Structure formats: structure tokens, C-alpha cells
Amino acid sequence: MNKTFDNRAWWLVVPVFLMVAFNALIPLMTVVNFSVQESFGDNVFFWSGVRWFEQVLNSERFHAALLRQIIFTALVLLIEVPLGLAIALAMPRKGPWVSVCLVLMALPLLIPWNVVGAMWNIFALPDIGFLGKLINSLGIHYNYTRQPLGAWFTTVLMDVWHWTSLVVLLCYAGLVSIPDAYYQAAKVDGARPWAVFRYIQLPKLKHVLTIAILLRFMDSFMIYTEVVVLTGGGPGNSTTFLSIDLVKMALGQFDLGPAAAMSIVYFLIILLASWLFYTLMMRNEAR
Amino acid sequence: MRKRYLIPLIYIIFLMLPIYWLVNMSFKTTNEILGGFTLYPHQLTLSNYVTIFTDPSWYMGYVNSITYVVMNTVLSVLVALPAAYAFSRYRFLGDKHLFFWLLSNRMAPAAVFALPFLQLYSAVGLFDTHLAVALAHTLFNIPLAVWILEGFMSGVPKELDETAYVDGYPFWKFFIRIFIPTIAAGIGVAAFFCFMFSWVELLLAKTLTAVAAKPIAAAMTKTASTSGYELGLLAAAGVLTIVPGAFVIYFVRNYIAKGFALGRV
Numbered sequence: 001m002n003k004t005f006d007n008r009a010w011w012l013v014v015p016v017f018l019m020v021a022f023n024a025l026i027p028l029m030t031v032v033n034f035s036v037q038e039s040f041g042d043n044v045f046f047w048s049g050v051r052w053f054e055q056v057l058n059s060e061r062f063h064a065a066l067l068r069q070i071i072f073t074a075l076v077l078l079i080e081v082p083l084g085l086a087i088a089l090a091m092p093r094k095g096p097w098v099s100v101c102l103v104l105m106a107l108p109l110l111i112p113w114n115v116v117g118a119m120w121n122i123f124a125l126p127d128i129g130f131l132g133k134l135i136n137s138l139g140i141h142y143n144y145t146r147q148p149l150g151a152w153f154t155t156v157l158m159d160v161w162h163w164t165s166l167v168v169l170l171c172y173a174g175l176v177s178i179p180d181a182y183y184q185a186a187k188v189d190g191a192r193p194w195a196v197f198r199y200i201q202l203p204k205l206k207h208v209l210t211i212a213i214l215l216r217f218m219d220s221f222m223i224y225t226e227v228v229v230l231t232g233g234g235p236g237n238s239t240t241f242l243s244i245d246l247v248k249m250a251l252g253q254f255d256l257g258p259a260a261a262m263s264i265v266y267f268l269i270i271l272l273a274s275w276l277f278y279t280l281m282m283r284n285e286a287r
Numbered sequence: 288m289r290k291r292y293l294i295p296l297i298y299i300i301f302l303m304l305p306i307y308w309l310v311n312m313s314f315k316t317t318n319e320i321l322g323g324f325t326l327y328p329h330q331l332t333l334s335n336y337v338t339i340f341t342d343p344s345w346y347m348g349y350v351n352s353i354t355y356v357v358m359n360t361v362l363s364v365l366v367a368l369p370a371a372y373a374f375s376r377y378r379f380l381g382d383k384h385l386f387f388w389l390l391s392n393r394m395a396p397a398a399v400f401a402l403p404f405l406q407l408y409s410a411v412g413l414f415d416t417h418l419a420v421a422l423a424h425t426l427f428n429i430p431l432a433v434w435i436l437e438g439f440m441s442g443v444p445k446e447l448d449e450t451a452y453v454d455g456y457p458f459w460k461f462f463i464r465i466f467i468p469t470i471a472a473g474i475g476v477a478a479f480f481c482f483m484f485s486w487v488e489l490l491l492a493k494t495l496t497a498v499a500a501k502p503i504a505a506a507m508t509k510t511a512s513t514s515g516y517e518l519g520l521l522a523a524a525g526v527l528t529i530v531p532g533a534f535v536i537y538f539v540r541n542y543i544a545k546g547f548a549l550g551r552v
Contacts, residue, residue: 009377012369013385016429019366023426024392027403090294099540103533104299107306110532112487112504115525122312122518123305130308133324161302168298222396225489243398250402263399270394275387 034260052261062262064237065245066269072241073220076159080216081209083160084167089197091172102172105165117229120158124230144231148238151231155239158230159220167212174208175201210281214274221270242266306529312522320518335523345524348503351417352486353531355500358421360481363428364436364474371436372462376448389430397490400426405494415497423491428481435480439473479539486532503528 035052056062091101108116126132126143131154135142144150178201186196224243227233233240233248240248246266250259312320313335314328339345373379374386404423405414413419447469451461467474493505507524 003376003378005378007379009373009379009382012373013379015366016370016389016433017385019422019425020389020392020429023404023423024395026407027400030403030406031399087295087298090291092292092295101295101299103536103540104302105295106536107529107533108302110483110486110529110536111525112489112502112528114489114504114507115528118507118521118525119305119309122522123308128320128324130304130326161305164298165302218394222394222398224396224398243396246396246398247401250398256402263396267395267399270396271391274391274394 031260031263034256035264038257052257053265056258056261056265061245062265065240065242068238068240069221069242072156072223073217075156076163076220077213077216079156079160080164080167081213084164084212085171085205085209087164087168088171088175089201091168093176102169105168107165108162109165111162113225114229116158116162117226120154120161120226121230124154146235148235151235151239155227155230158226159223162226163216163219166215170208170212171205174205178204206281210278214277217277218270218274221273309522309525312519313526315519315522317517317519332519335519336527338520339523339527345503348501348505349527351496351500352492352502352504352528355417355420355424355492355502356482356485358417359424359428359485360478362421363425363432363481364478366425367429367432367436367477368467368474369462371433371440372466374433374437375440376445386433389433393427393430395426397488401490401494404491408495414495415499417500419495420492420500420502421485423495424485424488427488428484431480431484432477435477436470436473439470439476443469475539479535482535483532 036050037047038051092098111119123129124131124144126136132142132144142150142153144154182200182204183196186200191199222243223241224247227239227241228244228247231239233244242262243266246259246262249255249262311327314331314333315325316330316332316334319325319328319330374382408414408419408423413422443466447465448461451465456465489502489504492502496502496505503524507521
């Protein structure tokens with residue numbers, strides 16, 4: 001749509017601008033402040049330059065948490081996006097079952113995050129949880145509170161349970177919006193199902209898939225509550241992702257300087273990755 | 288042809304299992320939960336639910352949560368409406384940068400902002416109020432609402448606006464009487480997402496409240512640590528946090544299918 005240039009439109013944006021600025025800029029400045037100062041308590045601060053940044057960027061603890069975070073996000077994206085797409089493709093398009101499917105599938109999305117954690121905490125317990133009992137009865141020794149691998153399996157499974165529906169809903173909406181004429185044309189040409197998917201459905205889904213991948217990337221990179229309630233970052237540090245490490249540092253040990261420096265690095269990583277992905281997708285779309 | 292419906296069916300069963308397990312536990316006595324593994328409650332009890340509905344420290348948690356979630360949803364959608372209109376209809380100085388900046392707030396980890404938020408809202412005297420949580424949640428909900436609404440508004444042809452102005456409608460009258468009803472589905476979808484993200488977020492809600500505005504899910508964590516292992520009570524509280532969400536989904540189910548398809552989302 002060709003838009004008119006009119007700076008008076010700013011007036012319409014002012015309320016949003018003010019509210020988000022209040023919520024975003026002031027806290028961000030607080031974080032920046034902490035990140036370049038040293039404190040010995042009593043609200044006395046000294047300038048410390050980029051020392052905290054050097055400390056964080058060189059610390060093994062940060063590297064380990066970052067690595068765990070990247071592996072987790074990659075795993076989650078690799079499972080949820082194809083799975084969500086497949087489920088959306090297999091869903092009925094018309095009839096009474098559509099509503100039933102949508103309502104049931106959207107349910108996990110509306111459960112508070114710590115309830116999700118608590119629910120899986122109980123569900124996966126080896127003695128009184130259904131999942132734990134089931135896996136152990138298959139002859140596999142499984143106890144997610146003791147085994148790092150078991151904790152990872154449970155965390156990833158919980159995230160798949162929690163968020164795949166978002167991908168399904170987005171893809172389903174994209175699929176429904178494809179006009180029937182496209183499918184009829186494909187039928188006339190005698191296209192195989194694979195060809196229909198590759199040359200009609202996938203291109204039309206590109207936009208919603210971009211949104212789904214972006215949202216899933218951002219949210220899985222910021223995951224906190226569910227994992228804290230499920231495993232508490234353990235056993236050991238095996239499921240301590242970036243947010244959990246950050247909160248441990250800031251509120252647990254009250255190392256505000258390093259924690260603030262880490263916050264900024266963390267935020268910049270998400271921002272940069274999202275911006276890169278977004279620009280790449282948009283460039284492809286323009287072509 | 289019928290076989291492919293197996294995929295959504297299996298998926299839904301997978302989704303329902305943990306929820307069933309929670310419901311199952313909420314009807315059990317603590318003895319039965321800890322006593323062994325049972326697939327359904329053998330001694331059905333409603334006492335967990337009775338406790339929640341008679342004890343103010345429990346049920347006020349629900350009232351608090353719903354209060355700030357509704358405040359946040361109304362606030363986010365109200366201020367996002369004119370902004371989304373501006374983005375969808377006009378170009379103005381710095382519009383693209385502003386849009387990306389707004390979205391970038393959706394990417395800010397709550398863990399990063401928890402402590403500064405606590406300081407900020409204590410400084411302005413809003414600590415432990417519903418308004419504080421509602422305002423804090425606008426950080427990620429306003430950008431989302433603007434994004435969704437902008438998509439829907441761009442789908443409405445510009446001729447609608449122009450005809451109205453030619454007919455002599457002033458801007459606000461056109462906006463409220465004609466434009467808003469046209470994009471009702473979009474508003475439904477935006478409100479749904481605002482409700483959802485405010486309802487499920489807890490790190491900020493917990494940080495910004497102490498007693499008066501404590502959200503229900505935070506009350507749950509407190510019980511878990513102080514009064515030992517009351518799993519049945521916890522499960523019942525968990526089940527009750529699913530109920531409002533289920534209601535909202537049920538009411539907007541048609542909007543979701545249609546709304547998603549109309550908008551760019």
C-alpha cells in the first residue's frame with residue numbers, strides 16, 4: 001500500500017512511545033549504569049569502565065551457559081517447527097472438528113509458566129508421575145532430578161509440549177488463507193502432494209513461518225520460569241540456561257555489575273540474531 | 288485420507304496427558320498421592336478445591352491475576368490502536384526505526400528487567416499494585432498488539448478512509464464509528480495475545496508484588512515451600528489457573544481461525 005508522508009502521524013504514536021519508553025529506557029539505563037560501575041554497598045558507586053564486560057566475556061561460566069542455551073534453542077527449533085508444520089498440514093480444514101482441535105491445541109499456551117513447570121515436575125517424577133513411571137517400566141532407568149541427560153530430555157519435551165501449538169496455529173492460519181483456486185490449478189496440472197506442498201503451500205507459508213521461527217527463537221532464548229520450576233537449573237548446572245544463570249548472579253549472589261554486563265551482552269545477542277534473521281527473510285521476500 | 292488425522296489426534300493426546308495428570312492429582316488426598324501410583328483417584332476428594340475457594344489468601348490470588356491481566360489487555364489495545372493506524376497508513380520521520388525499536392522490546396528477557404523494574408516501580412510508589420504489573424507487562428504486549436493490529440489494518444483498503452473523509456467525517460468519528468468495527472477480528476486476536484502473555488508471565492508479576500496484588504501462581508510457589516508437600520492443593524490451584532485461559536480460547540476460537548487468516552500474522 002502506498003502511504004502518504006505525514007509527520008502529524010507522530011501524534012498517534014506518542015502514547016505508545018511514552019509508555020514503552022518509560023518501561024524500556026529507564027530500566028535499560030539502570031542496567032547500563034550498573035554495568036560500568038563498581039559498588040561497595042551503601043549506594044556508593046565508582047566508575048569501572050568495561051571491566052565487568054571483560055570479566056563476563058572471558059568467564060567460563062558464561063561460555064558454558066551460552067553454549068547450553070544455543071544447543072537448547074537449536075534443538076527446540078529443529079523439533080517444533082517441522083512438527084508444527086506437519087500437524088498443521090494434517091489438520092482438517094472444515095467441519096466441527098476444527099474448533100475442537102484449535103481449542104485443545106491452544107490450551108498449553110494459556111497455562112502460566114510456573115504451572116507448566118510444576119505440572120511437568122510432577123508428571124515426570126519416576127515414582128508418582130505418569131511419564132516417569134512409563135519410561136521406567138519400559139526398562140530404561142530415568143530420573144530427571146539425578147541424570148543430566150534425563151533433565152535435558154524432560155526440559156526439551158516440556159518445551160515441545162508447551163510451544164509446538166503456537167507453530168501449529170500460525171501455520172494453520174497461513175494454510176487456511178490459501179485460496180482454493182491454487183489447489184484446483186494444481187489438480188488440473190496433475191501435481192503430486194509433494195509438489196503441492198513445495199510450490200504452493202510452502203511459499204505461501206513463508207511469512208507465518210518467519211514469525212513462528214522468530215517468536216520461538218526469542219522465547220526459547222529467554223526461557224526461565226518453566227525450567228527453574230522443573231529442574232532448578234540442575235542437576236548440577238546441566239540445565240542452567242542464560243536467564244537462570246543471570247538471576248542466580250543478580251539476585252542470588254547480588255553481583256550487580258557482572259550481572260548487568262551479562263544482561264547487556266545477552267540482550268544484544270538476541271537483538272542481533274533476530275535482526276539478521278529478519279533482514280535475511282525480508283530480502284528473500286523482496287526478490 | 289483418514290489416516291492423516293491420526294497425527295493431530297496423537298498430538299492432542301500428548302497435550303492432554305500432563306493436564307489429565309494434574310486434574311487427577313487435584314482430586315486425590317495427599318496420602319493417596321504419596322502412597323503410590325494410581326491412574327485415577329480411588330478416594331475422590333473435593334477438599335483441595337474447597338480450601339482454595341474458602342481461603343482468601345488463595346482466591347484473592349485469582350482476583351489479583353485477573354485484575355492486572357484485564358487492565359493490561361485494555362491498556363495495551365487502547366494505545367496500540369492509534370499507533371497501529373499511524374504505521375499502517377502513514378510514513379513519518381523515523382517510522383521504520385521506531386517500529387523495530389518497539390519490536391525489540393519483545394526480545395528483552397524478563398530476567399534482565401526484573402531488578403530495574405523493582406527499583407523503578409518502588410521509586411514511583413506503585414510497588415505491590417495491580418497497575419504496576421499491568422504497566423510492566425505493556426513492555427512486551429504493546430509492541431505485540433501494534434504488530435498484530437498493523438497487519439490487520441493494512442488489509443483494509445485505504446479507499447475506506449478516503450471515502451469517509453470525503454463524506455465529512457472527522458478523524459476520531461471515522462476511527463471509532465467505522466474503522467474499529469471493520470477490524471473487530473483483529474482487535475479480538477490482539478486482545479487474545481495480550482491476555483495470554485500477561486496471564487502466563489510470572490517473573491515480573493512476582494517481582495513487582497508482595498501481598499496486595501500477588502498473582503495466583505506466585506501464591507502457589509509460596510505454599511510449596513512453606514507448608515511442606517501439599518501436592519493435591521498445588522494441583523488444584525494449577526487446574527484452576529487453566530480454567531480462565533480455556534474460557535478465553537473458547538470464546539475467541541472462531542476469531543483465531545478467521546483472524547489469523549485475515550491478518551498478516
